[in-house]
Amino acid sequence: MKPQKGAKITECQLAIIGCGLSGMAAALFAAEQGISTVQIGVSGGMIFASGLMDLMGVHPVETGNKWRDPWAAIDALGRDIPDHPYARLKKTVLRESMEKVVAFLGDEGLPYLKDHENNSEMITSLGTSKYTYYVPQTMWEGVKALRERVPCLILGFDGLNDFSASQIAGTLGDQWPGLRWHNLQFSNNGNGAGLVSGDIMARDMEVSGNLDRLVSEVRPHLKDAEGVGIPAILGMERSHEIVGELSREWGTRVFEIPTMPVSVPGLRINEAFARGLSAKGVKLFFPNRIIKWEQDENGEFLLGTGRNRPDKWIRAKGVILATGRFWARGLRADRDKIRETLFDLPVSQPGKRKEWHRREFLDLKGHPANRAGLEVDDLFRPVAKGGKPAFDNLFACGSILAHQDWMRMKCGSGLAMGTALAAVDAFSSFALK
Amino acid sequence: MRTQALIIGGGVVGTGIARDLALRGVESLVVEKDDINAGASGTNHGLLHSGGRYVATDPGAARECHEENEILKKMAPHCIEDTGGLFVAVEGDDETYAADFPQRCSKCGIPCQWLDPQEAREMEPALSTKVIASYLVNDASVDPFKISLENIAQAQDLGADLLCHTAVTGFERENNRIKTVRLINTNTGKETLVEAEQVINAAGAWVKEVAALAGIDIEMLYSKGTLLVTGHRVTERVVNRLRSPGDGDILVPGGTVSLLGTTSIRIDSLDRIRPKIEEVDLVVDEGSKMIPALKGLRYIRSYAGVRPLLKMDSGLDDRSVSRGFILLDHTEDGLENFATVPSGKLTTYRYMAEKTADLVCERLGVDAPCLTRTEPLPSTPSGMWTEPALGPKRWMRENHDDPLLCECELLPKSSIESIVNTIHEHKGDLSLKAMGLRSRVGKGACQGTFCGKRISAFLQETGQMKGAESLDDLRAFLQERWRGERPVLWHSQIMQAELKEALYCGSFDLETHGDKGLLICDC
Numbered sequence: 039m040k041p042q043k044g045a046k047i048t049e050c051q052l053a054i055i056g057c058g059l060s061g062m063a064a065a066l067f068a069a070e071q072g073i074s075t076v077q078i079g080v081s082g083g084m085i086f087a088s089g090l091m092d093l094m095g096v097h098p099v100e101t102g103n104k105w106r107d108p109w110a111a112i113d114a115l116g117r118d119i120p121d122h123p124y125a126r127l128k129k130t131v132l133r134e135s136m137e138k139v140v141a142f143l144g145d146e147g148l149p150y151l152k153d154h155e156n157n158s159e160m161i162t163s164l165g166t167s168k169y170t171y172y173v174p175q176t177m178w179e180g181v182k183a184l185r186e187r188v189p190c191l192i193l194g195f196d197g198l199n200d201f202s203a204s205q206i207a208g209t210l211g212d213q214w215p216g217l218r219w220h221n222l223q224f225s226n227n228g229n230g231a232g233l234v235s236g237d238i239m240a241r242d243m244e245v246s247g248n249l250d251r252l253v254s255e256v257r258p259h260l261k262d263a264e265g266v267g268i269p270a271i272l273g274m275e276r277s278h279e280i281v282g283e284l285s286r287e288w289g290t291r292v293f294e295i296p297t298m299p300v301s302v303p304g305l306r307i308n309e310a311f312a313r314g315l316s317a318k319g320v321k322l323f324f325p326n327r328i329i330k331w332e333q334d335e336n337g338e339f340l341l342g343t344g345r346n347r348p349d350k351w352i353r354a355k356g357v358i359l360a361t362g363r364f365w366a367r368g369l370r371a372d373r374d375k376i377r378e379t380l381f382d383l384p385v386s387q388p389g390k391r392k393e394w395h396r397r398e399f400l401d402l403k404g405h406p407a408n409r410a411g412l413e414v415d416d417l418f419r420p421v422a423k424g425g426k427p428a429f430d431n432l433f434a435c436g437s438i439l440a441h442q443d444w445m446r447m448k449c450g451s452g453l454a455m456g457t458a459l460a461a462v463d464a465f466s467s468f469a470l471k
Numbered sequence: 472m473r474t475q476a477l478i479i480g481g482g483v484v485g486t487g488i489a490r491d492l493a494l495r496g497v498e499s500l501v502v503e504k505d506d507i508n509a510g511a512s513g514t515n516h517g518l519l520h521s522g523g524r525y526v527a528t529d530p531g532a533a534r535e536c537h538e539e540n541e542i543l544k545k546m547a548p549h550c551i552e553d554t555g556g557l558f559v560a561v562e563g564d565d566e567t568y569a570a571d572f573p574q575r576c577s578k579c580g581i582p583c584q585w586l587d588p589q590e591a592r593e594m595e596p597a598l599s600t601k602v603i604a605s606y607l608v609n610d611a612s613v614d615p616f617k618i619s620l621e622n623i624a625q626a627q628d629l630g631a632d633l634l635c636h637t638a639v640t641g642f643e644r645e646n647n648r649i650k651t652v653r654l655i656n657t658n659t660g661k662e663t664l665v666e667a668e669q670v671i672n673a674a675g676a677w678v679k680e681v682a683a684l685a686g687i688d689i690e691m692l693y694s695k696g697t698l699l700v701t702g703h704r705v706t707e708r709v710v711n712r713l714r715s716p717g718d719g720d721i722l723v724p725g726g727t728v729s730l731l732g733t734t735s736i737r738i739d740s741l742d743r744i745r746p747k748i749e750e751v752d753l754v755v756d757e758g759s760k761m762i763p764a765l766k767g768l769r770y771i772r773s774y775a776g777v778r779p780l781l782k783m784d785s786g787l788d789d790r791s792v793s794r795g796f797i798l799l800d801h802t803e804d805g806l807e808n809f810a811t812v813p814s815g816k817l818t819t820y821r822y823m824a825e826k827t828a829d830l831v832c833e834r835l836g837v838d839a840p841c842l843t844r845t846e847p848l849p850s851t852p853s854g855m856w857t858e859p860a861l862g863p864k865r866w867m868r869e870n871h872d873d874p875l876l877c878e879c880e881l882l883p884k885s886s887i888e889s890i891v892n893t894i895h896e897h898k899g900d901l902s903l904k905a906m907g908l909r910s911r912v913g914k915g916a917c918q919g920t921f922c923g924k925r926i927s928a929f930l931q932e933t934g935q936m937k938g939a940e941s942l943d944d945l946r947a948f949l950q951e952r953w954r955g956e957r958p959v960l961w962h963s964q965i966m967q968a969e970l971k972e973a974l975y976c977g978s979f980d981l982e983t984h985g986d987k988g989l990l991i992c993d994c
Contacts, residue, residue: 086970088978095980102988111991164924165938168980199874200921202928208938298924298974364969371965373752392748395960395968399953400946400975400982407965408972445977 056360060436060454069318088296089303093171095448121441135459146310165209180293189216191263197234200298270294411440417464477667480674482512486622487824493629495839504638514776521608526575556610556709569604610709672811690782697750698732702769719757726859746773772955856910877922879915903948
């Protein structure tokens with residue numbers, strides 16, 4: 039199916055398909071390199087993102103060993119799993135990718151911190167803890183509070199069902215004696231279900247009257263608390279300032295704790311990217327799915343988006359595929375086979391469905407289906423049979439890549455950003471030819 | 472402790488016997504080694520048979536099914552959806568079998584109406600265009616969880632007792648009688664003795680083990696059935712394959728979903744029964760011959776159950792072993808007050824309970840007639856939450872200040888509280904798994920992703936569980952759901968599984984929580 043005569047075709051150098059962290063990072067890098075860029079995707083993935091940025095946490099996964107130094111972990115990983123995308127990535131590229139994204143988010147009002155080159159341990163809303171690398175500034179005091187075990191008050195909100203202050207205090211309590219919890223009745227909305235969603239609460243918190251109410255309702259419960267942990271709903275845009283205000287009013291450290299989806303920190307990142315990428319000249323086609331693609335006689339890609347029939351076309355000299363895995367629909371599992379959904383690229387995978395998943399959900403070894411994905415050459419181009427790239431100008435990055443298990447290795451964000459920069463650089467060098 | 476009748480086993484039969492006896496004024500104690508319906512009563516097809524399936528292979532059983540089908544529809548309508556059923560043959564099926572069907576039904580007194588396949592397809596548009604013969608019968612959909620819960624609720628109301636997590640470890644005999652039964656609480660390890668006038672072995676797949684404790688050998692066969700739960704309801708009626716009973720033959724509506732099954736695989740061990748990928752694929756492939764859409768639609772989970780069958784020396788395959796009711800009274804084995812119910816069908820549980828209660832009453836010298844043919848089974852709060860879509864119906868109607876803890880099935884906090892109460896009434900173990908046996912918790916599309924954490928938090932918040940305990944329980948719950956999800960992880964379910972793992976592993980690092988793994992520091 040070709041575009042109809044007179045149909046509007048948006049020309050660009052690079053089309054990025056997918057708007058999770060990897061796609062957005064790729065769009066950022068491309069825009070900053072002066073590449074004319076279009077980004078197409080169905081946004082929504084970021085509502086599941088906690089806001090924390092993992093670089094490398096656990097290796098080997100079957101031992102559950104956690105690393106204080108993610109870079110040393112990456113070295114070990116590279117020796118043990120040479121097909122892991124990290125083993126194909128230069129450390130300088132990985133570092134630079136994260137620094138660029140963090141700088142960008144900082145410019146957009148979402149500063150991030152880390153402990154030199156080390157991982158930091160952060161509280162989760164289940165009361166467990168995890169090792170991560172870059173932490174939003176609004177959560178940073180939580181890292182310190184956990185480390186120093188200072189007396190803390192954890193707050194919850196009635197109606198914010200997925201965040202249980204008591205569960206956090208109950209789970210951590212054994213090793214953290216000064217931890218207390220308190221639930222606040224805060225819903226303004228009188229929503230019949232008694233359910234409040236995080237993003238609505240976050241916007242409520244930007245209304246100063248509500249913040250004052252929060253301050254005064256919590257004050258009597260502070261007692262000896264040196265820190266107050268609160269679910270990550272402190273505003274959409276002014277979270278950093280709000281944390282500062284609360285800290286001053288209460289005379290304690292204040293820190294956000296990541297929540298279950300709908301994750302406000304994820305939404306903040308999403309909005310920051312949408313704003314910032316637009317300002318940098320990236321043309322955003324959200325929410326859109328590619329429903330048709332072709333290569334013209336020059337090898338350029340024609341991508342059609344729309345509902346049932348394409349009504350918008352994009353012509354690009356190169357394409358970066360950052361469409362994610364099963365949840366994001368970059369991959370689809372039929373009963374017998376895992377497929378890549380857009381270009382039908384070969385997917386590295388276990389031979390049979392019975393090998394996809396182990397019998398125990400939390401088996402430390404992880405599930406082989408999670409390591410299925412696209413194999414790429416040194417230029418991050420998905421390969422076809424015989425090891426040659428399927429297309430000279432098609433690149434892939436992010437969690438769709440094979441031989442990594444981001445959920446168990448805790449390497450998702452680094453993987454997303456590092457491979458995005460590698461893919462953009464590869465496109466650059468290709469385009470210059 | 473003393474009781475008139477000690478009933479071993481808390482499935483439909485055990486609870487049915489307790490109810491029957493209670494209505495005759497006989498006191499009983501039900502002991503269940505795990506939880507109510509943890510055995511076959513909780514892993515079956517939910518089919519109230521018309522009997523049509525057995526007319527060729529087991530006419531006696533077929534007739535029993537028909538009679539009980541009619542009785543239960545009158546006595547326990549709130550546990551049954553009277554869906555009606557179809558038998559359909561497709562191209563390639565044995566046409567003689569199809570042709571003989573109506574007459575065989577008629578011989579067993581089973582109503583059966585010929586339908587033009589075109590008409591059958593109008594009634595059920597999901598049917599294949601390759602249907603060559605079709606008949607209408609009186610199959611229905613039954614909720615076995617509810618039946619057991621309502622049985623025991625009325626029995627307890629009339630003075631019976633129930634102890635879950637209580638296993639029999641031995642019998643003390645005196646002459647020809649069992650005098651004392653030794654029990655152990657499987658959670659606490661605490662041992663108790665019960666003096667019982669009569670002992671009834673209704674332990675389902677475990678009757679052999681229990682009988683062995685009394686020195687009696689019962690030869691049993693075990694046949695495993697694997698079933699799948701669809702994401703949405705596919706047909707209004709039960710749909711059966713019109714052929715000699717085989718695999719993937721039956722699709723039964725279950726409220727808002729459909730249950731597709733099953734298989735019949737001989738197994739030796741009752742340990743760790745789980746649905747296997749090959750079994751799941753077989754069932755889908757066979758079932759889709761009747762209903763092609765079954766190939767492509769979403770399955771939420773799968774499960775496997777064990778049919779205990781009394782071994783008969785006939786050398787027939789397991790499907791031919793009679794499913795008709797046999798009661799072992801053990802007088803030949805030298806015991807006067809012991810009885811075993813070795814096998815049977817969900818559909819005929821009431822009849823099995825009646826015959827067993829008759830024997831028990833005769834031995835006790837109690838002259839009271841069975842009332843379960845005429846006394847309706849009352850509807851109580853403990854049976855309320857197993858009904859699919861009850862959550863949404865009530866939530867729509869009632870007060871909304873009650874936060875939802877399970878969004879897939881719309882179960883608010885008050886319902887969770889009610890279910891917790893029921894667990895306490897059953898002297899059960901407070902756990903997410905126990906909640907799942909009494910409600911729809913964890914059975915919806917998300918398979919516990921969100922509700923697991925919320926309910927876990929609720930139990931902790933209300934002081935019913937401590938921190939470390941509640942995470943262990945959550946882990947066990949997720950693993951329990953996984954057993955059923957793993958074989959159906961394609962299309963939408965693999966997406967759901969990825970989300971679940973992204974949250975519990977990617978975000979919470981639950982898999983390494985506790986003592987798992989070292990912290991590696993370059994010191």
